[in-house]
Amino acid sequence: MDATPQNKVLSRLDESLLTHLPPFSRLDRQQIRAILDQATSRRYNAGVSIFDEGAPADRFFMLLDGYVRVVRITPTGEQVTALHIPAGQLLGMAKVLGRVTYPATAITATESIVLSWPMRLWDSFIQDYDGFATETYKTLGHRVGEMNTRIVELATQQVEQRVANAILRLISQTGRKVPGGIEIDFPITRQDLSELTATTLHTVSRLLSAWEKRGLVASKRKRITVTDPHALVVLSQG
Amino acid sequence: MDATPQNKVLSRLDESLLTHLPPFSRLDRQQIRAILDQATSRRYNAGVSIFDEGAPADRFFMLLDGYVRVVRITPTGEQVTALHIPAGQLLGMAKVLGRVTYPATAITATESIVLSWPMRLWDSFIQDYDGFATETYKTLGHRVGEMNTRIVELATQQVEQRVANAILRLISQTGRKVPGGIEIDFPITRQDLSELTATTLHTVSRLLSAWEKRGLVASKRKRITVTDPHALVVLSQG
DNA sequence: CGCTTTATTGACGGACCTCAATTTGGGTGG
DNA sequence: CCACCCAAATTGAGGTCCGTCAATAAAGCG
Known part of the structure; x- marks a missing residue:
């Protein structure tokens, strides 16, 4: 205190x-x-x-x-x-x-x-x-x-869609505009995301890496920025 | 009406x-x-x-x-x-x-x-x-x-545990004593159970067959009786 | 006794978890 | 300010649970 x-x-x-x-x-x-x-x-x-x-x-x-x-x-x-x-x-x-x-x-x-x-x-x-x-x-x-x-x-979607949805929900609730995209404005680890989406931190890490290569997101340690929200929405629908 | x-x-x-x-x-x-x-x-x-x-x-x-x-x-x-x-x-x-x-x-x-x-x-x-x-x-x-x-x-358990839990919950809510065990007292299909547990009717069918061989449950079309609740509880804990 | 709904069972494949080894980044204390 | 350390992240290899596809079988129902 x-x-x-x-x-x-x-x-x-x-x-x-x-x-x-x-x-x-x-x-x-x-x-x-x-x-x-x-x-x-x-x-x-x-x-x-x-x-x-x-x-x-x-x-x-x-x-x-x-x-x-x-x-x-x-x-x-x-x-x-x-x-x-x-x-x-x-x-x-x-x-x-x-x-x-x-x-x-x-x-x-x-x-x-x-x-x-x-x-x-x-x-x-x-x-x-x-x-x-x-x-x-x-x-x-x-x-x-x-x-x-x-x-x-949880009942119907694949991991990739769940993670995409979770990130979209986070930026809609707590997103902050930054140069180049929208950032989740509190520190969040791969582990946190995996607990949100019922998967492992490894799988989350792999997904984020893949998305980053495709230009959908940019991420640093504890920070995630969505650079192409629309593409992420498309992904989240399967 | x-x-x-x-x-x-x-x-x-x-x-x-x-x-x-x-x-x-x-x-x-x-x-x-x-x-x-x-x-x-x-x-x-x-x-x-x-x-x-x-x-x-x-x-x-x-x-x-x-x-x-x-x-x-x-x-x-x-x-x-x-x-x-x-x-x-x-x-x-x-x-x-x-x-x-x-x-x-x-x-x-x-x-x-x-x-x-x-x-x-x-x-x-x-x-x-x-x-x-x-x-x-x-x-x-x-x-x-x-x-x-x-x-x-959904986030943490395997299909077998989820199905076991679902059945246990159903008999605790709506179970009826019958000779040989406790029956879910309304008609329920494999499909219904699969929708409750986020799996497929095939997997539910396989599980029930296996459990029946081991004497945990007895089932007919649309009817499921639990003959060994304790063993099912053990299963449901993983 | 056909016809539909429900259930069973096998074969196969893929999504994703587990195990394991590094790498990176950031904070901290000397 | 640099070296160190630990948390966080990355990435590969291998295995398995369980979904998908497919074909029958059994049970009711009219």
């Missing part, structure tokens, strides 16, 4: 940080102030867990800045990435699903800034804040849709 | 049909009567769709009797089964997810009896009926958990 005391950090949090975020967009300044006053703010380094699968779900979170991977760990220790969550979304909403423990582990992919509240405030947020419930359910619906898509992909 | 007029059928629906079902279990007779009076009852033959992916979500449903497969259809026409839903559960709850269309297609696996209500009643059900919301979210949470499990399975 930052050496700066939390309340200091908090007092600097401007209401405008939340006003444009969907779950809070219909609230007035005063309501948002109240929400911020109850929040704890924290900075996480890259690669650390925010909460762990199976742990008591005692807080819920809003990712203000950074990226988070939601992963499950198998009995044999393999990691499977279920979702990527970009800044501006809620996470750890176990209560929505009628759960008392977190269903998966959340790991920061970059340095991240996260607000959190005790789970006991959840019900009052839902009741008191107009639009909070609706937007929460929309987020949830979106994630269910994503999970569904993943299942269909 | 049955030739009997709907209201005739409805009038015969006893309150006791709903009282033991989680979403309604905290309600009194009068409330349940009101709910039933707004419901439409319908019988479906096996293998027909209750609602289709992408269609406007204008009704939500309660499966009173039978089994339903929730499937998605790929651009190339392949079917992927996302979930199996047993009697006593709600389905088509698009509104929970903030959606206006159904996210998947629901197909009856057996002859089924289904109640349904116009989606515009959803919000009032949530508000007026104690426990309805909670139980709905619990159901949803359970399904999200199942989807998660499927993703992990």
Whole structure:
């Protein structure tokens, strides 16, 4: 954690940080102030867990800045990435699903800034804040849709298509324009990609090498830039 | 549909049909009567769709009797089964997810009896009926958990383990004791199983044949009986 | 008793995983 | 600033799981 005391950090949090975020967009300044006053703010380094699968779900979170991977760990220790969550979304909403423990582990992919509240405030947020419930359910619906898509992909597509789709999804969620293409704007290893697509880092490496030769992507260590998105889309369709 | 007029059928629906079902279990007779009076009852033959992916979500449903497969259809026409839903559960709850269309297609696996209500009643059900919301979210949470499990399975397990797991899940959800073992109590083809486990009917057939030789299962056309559940559990762990 | 749906089984090939050996790049400490 | 070290990435060889193609067989159903 930052050496700066939390309340200091908090007092600097401007209401405008939340006003444009969907779950809070219909609230007035005063309501948002109240929400911020109850929040704890924290900075996480890259690669650390925010909460762990199976742990008591005692807080819920809003990712203000950074990226988070939601992963499950198998009995044999393999990691499977279920979702990527970009800044501006809620996470750890176990209560929505009628759960008392977190269903998966959340790991920061970059340095991240996260607000959190005790789970006991959840019900009052839902009741008191107009639009909070609706937007929460929309987020949830979106994630269910994503999970569904993943299942269909895993069930029907070849590795090459899955990797192409994963990269396309990442640049659509978190892409950043750079000279020569669009870059995934957080560090991602071949290993990470392989956990996203249910394959091995070797296969991902081979695919990226082949694509690079054909001019579809350019990649450095932990960095991937798509230079020909259209061709990648074509590939992803099989 | 049955030739009997709907209201005739409805009038015969006893309150006791709903009282033991989680979403309604905290309600009194009068409330349940009101709910039933707004419901439409319908019988479906096996293998027909209750609602289709992408269609406007204008009704939500309660499966009173039978089994339903929730499937998605790929651009190339392949079917992927996302979930199996047993009697006593709600389905088509698009509104929970903030959606206006159904996210998947629901197909009856057996002859089924289904109640349904116009989606515009959803919000009032949530508000007026104690426990309805909670139980709905619990159901949803359970399904999200199942989807998660499927993703992990697809990502990490071999076909043999996936098929074993699928069968174990089916008998735990819908198993019926018969002389010599536990039977999946609705008709299920090799094709159905292959759509559940993301493989081909050929591979499923080979696996079942091998298991039958080893005395783990017994199967006839559209019928599968597990004769040695423990051994199947061992197999499913790899 | 034909006809359709469902299931079985064999042969073959290919996609992708496993094992293994290097290479590259970037950070760090002297 | 250079040498060192470790994480990340590359690439080859070989094997295997499982899908594809193909041909029958068995089971219901009218």
